Amino acid sequence: MTCEEFRNRIAEMFDFEHIGNDLWKHISECDNCRNYYAECCTVVNFITPKAKLEIPHFTFEKPCSKRRISRPMRYLSYAALAIIAALFAGVAVRYYDLSNTAQAATQAFGNASLAMSEVKNFSATIMVRTRPQDNFNFIDIDAPFVEHTLAVTHSGDHCLWCISKGNHHVVCDGMAQYQWQDDVAKAYISPYDENIIGIFNVLVNIGQLMDYEMTMAKQSGNHYDIARSDSLLTLTVRSVQKESPNPILKQHNYLTQFDNEREYVFDIPTNRLLQMRYCIIDDGKKQIVLESRFIDYNHDTAMAQTIKIPTTQHEWIDLRSDIEVQPDRLTMLQHETPTEAATRILTSIFGQNTSTASEALILYDTDQLADTWKGYKLIGAKETIHSEGYAGVYVVLEVISPHNQHNTIVIALRNDNPLRIWRIDGGI
Amino acid sequence: MKHHDADKITEIFRMEQNNLFRLACYKIGDTDRAADLVQDLFIKVLNNPDRDDIKDLKSYLYQSLLNACVSIFRSAHNATFVPLDNNIIDDDYNNDDFMQEYNTITATLQQIPAEQRDVIMLHTIGNKSFAEIAEIVGTPVATVKSRFRYGIEKIRKTLNNNKL
Numbered sequence: 116m117t118c119e120e121f122r123n124r125i126a127e128m129f130d131f132e133h134i135g136n137d138l139w140k141h142i143s144e145c146d147n148c149r150n151y152y153a154e155c156c157t158v159v160n161f162i163t164p165k166a167k168l169e170i171p172h173f174t175f176e177k178p179c180s181k182r183r184i185s186r187p188m189r190y191l192s193y194a195a196l197a198i199i200a201a202l203f204a205g206v207a208v209r210y211y212d213l214s215n216t217a218q219a220a221t222q223a224f225g226n227a228s229l230a231m232s233e234v235k236n237f238s239a240t241i242m243v244r245t246r247p248q249d250n251f252n253f254i255d256i257d258a259p260f261v262e263h264t265l266a267v268t269h270s271g272d273h274c275l276w277c278i279s280k281g282n283h284h285v286v287c288d289g290m291a292q293y294q295w296q297d298d299v300a301k302a303y304i305s306p307y308d309e310n311i312i313g314i315f316n317v318l319v320n321i322g323q324l325m326d327y328e329m330t331m332a333k334q335s336g337n338h339y340d341i342a343r344s345d346s347l348l349t350l351t352v353r354s355v356q357k358e359s360p361n362p363i364l365k366q367h368n369y370l371t372q373f374d375n376e377r378e379y380v381f382d383i384p385t386n387r388l389l390q391m392r393y394c395i396i397d398d399g400k401k402q403i404v405l406e407s408r409f410i411d412y413n414h415d416t417a418m419a420q421t422i423k424i425p426t427t428q429h430e431w432i433d434l435r436s437d438i439e440v441q442p443d444r445l446t447m448l449q450h451e452t453p454t455e456a457a458t459r460i461l462t463s464i465f466g467q468n469t470s471t472a473s474e475a476l477i478l479y480d481t482d483q484l485a486d487t488w489k490g491y492k493l494i495g496a497k498e499t500i501h502s503e504g505y506a507g508v509y510v511v512l513e514v515i516s517p518h519n520q521h522n523t524i525v526i527a528l529r530n531d532n533p534l535r536i537w538r539i540d541g542g543i
Numbered sequence: 544m545k546h547h548d549a550d551k552i553t554e555i556f557r558m559e560q561n562n563l564f565r566l567a568c569y570k571i572g573d574t575d576r577a578a579d580l581v582q583d584l585f586i587k588v589l590n591n592p593d594r595d596d597i598k599d600l601k602s603y604l605y606q607s608l609l610n611a612c613v614s615i616f617r618s619a620h621n622a623t624f625v626p627l628d629n630n631i632i633d634d635d636y637n638n639d640d641f642m643q644e645y646n647t648i649t650a651t652l653q654q655i656p657a658e659q660r661d662v663i664m665l666h667t668i669g670n671k672s673f674a675e676i677a678e679i680v681g682t683p684v685a686t687v688k689s690r691f692r693y694g695i696e697k698i699r700k701t702l703n704n705n706k707l
Binding site: 122123124125126127129130154155157158159161162163164165169170398399400 | 695
């Protein structure tokens with residue numbers, strides 16, 4: 116596909132129903148078109164209303180309607196009729212079919228789990244609705260797709276992987292995790308077992324995801340559809356809200372509020388996963404939130420090992436050994452609630468005095484932060500949100516901008532560090 | 544010919560009422576009139592003796608709503624609209640936020656031709672896919688996509704120029 120063809124078809128990237136694979140493929144290879152798409156996303160986002168606007172009064176009364184049975188009674192009658200009809204019209208046969216479909220799903224996921232456990236190297240391009248500046252643990256159903264590239268290599272007991280989105284990279288060399296952004300001086304080394312890539316941790320261990328789906332299929336709380344071609348098996352799983360603690364979706368509590376649909380495409384000869392797609396169903400509409408492209412198993416060499424960590428180009432901060440804090444202050448920091456910590460940290464940033472929160476801002480360029488938030492005032496914390504799959508907590512705060520506008524901001528805090536103190540995680 | 548009974552029409556309205564309302568708000572700039580317009584539309588469809596002749600009820604609703612919005616402009620070109628400051632059910636945004644957003648979006652969309660604006664509004668405000676929009680505006684899907692593309696491209700260029 117040429118760049119001109121891509122631009123002529125850009126509208127398809129915004130269609131709710133179908134996005135052509137060739138378009139995604141093109142922007143994965145062409146920086147200019149990727150930037151053009153990002154600009155178009157900004158425009159569409161700009162002209163899409165965010166404020167909630169619901170019809171204030173609406174009556175469904177029918178004009179000149181005949182006298183009739185009340186609506187609840189009608190529904191009860193329909194329900195009773197439906198039950199009787201189902202009993203006499205073969206619900207047992209239908210149940211038997213569903214059970215068989217769940218059995219087939221159990222088998223397909225089991226086969227995939229086994230096949231994926233034998234895979235040594237794979238790479239994938241994964242599109243996630245998120246924001247480019249956020250960490251790797253954030254899905255936002257209103258955000259445009261951001262491309263992520265993932266490469267995984269299993270070497271003995273170690274798993275090596277690298278993940279990138281834009282200029283933001285994380286590499287795990289089997290002993291530590293290295294995180295940097297091309298144009299930012301500070302870079303970080305984290306312990307091997309710290310979960311800093313959230314949803315991608317699930318994808319690195321994709322065999323475990325297949326195990327999860329297999330277990331769910333055995334319990335059969337979901338609805339399964341299976342489609343077969345000569346070489347492909349497509350399995351569609353539908354879960355009703357809150358019934359699926361799916362390892363990816365449960366990273367965000369709000370996503371588990373929706374029904375969801377998960378589609379997996381397997382290569383029949385090898386049982387390997389070729390594609391996956393996660394949709395949220397909101398008000399009857401399907402919204403894709405995560406979609407894989409080009410899961411590739413054909414690497415002779417381990418791609419994850421070929422990534423060079425730019426050790427000399429950044430100021431590397433080793434988070435495996437923690438900073439020193441005076442005992443009294445440490446006790447105070449360890450006893451803070453997330454709300455208290457968030458209030459203290461933001462007050463220090465807004466007050467241009469980041470030294471009073473330096474322990475919490477170890478990952479940030481504090482001068483830049485103070486500059487960005489100059490003139491803001493903190494009104495107070497509104498609520499604290501715990502998300503099942505996230506090690507930290509989210510604190511929602513209300514602030515006033517320099518132009519006297521009220522804004523709500525959310526910061527993520529986590530204290531699963533050796534000092535057990537609250538630190539900001541990801542963006543504000 | 545399809546059979547559209549009252550319950551089916553009500554069900555479709557339940558699903559679409561907020562999208563229809565939002566679209567009407569952004570078309571005519573008045574929440575009260577927009578709400579009345581949607582309510583009138585519901586009654587009009589229920590009372591329509593030829594409703595079984597309607598091929599696609601959902602598209603028909605949007606077509607009728609857009610026509611009604613145009614009629615309002617034609618028949619009341621001297622009328623003063625009440626500002627959008629009432630009847631907003633608002634959890635996360637205060638009214639100033641909505642007004643600001645309304646003014647920004649409508650000012651931005653004024654820069655593009657009406658047919659491109661309609662397609663973009665049906666997509667971003669009415670939450671309709673391009674295939675659905677094609678049914679509503681009665682043009683091929685390819686035309687709808689072109690209108691969307693040209694509209695977005697024009698706004699993109701304007702925003703970029705304003706930045707410079």
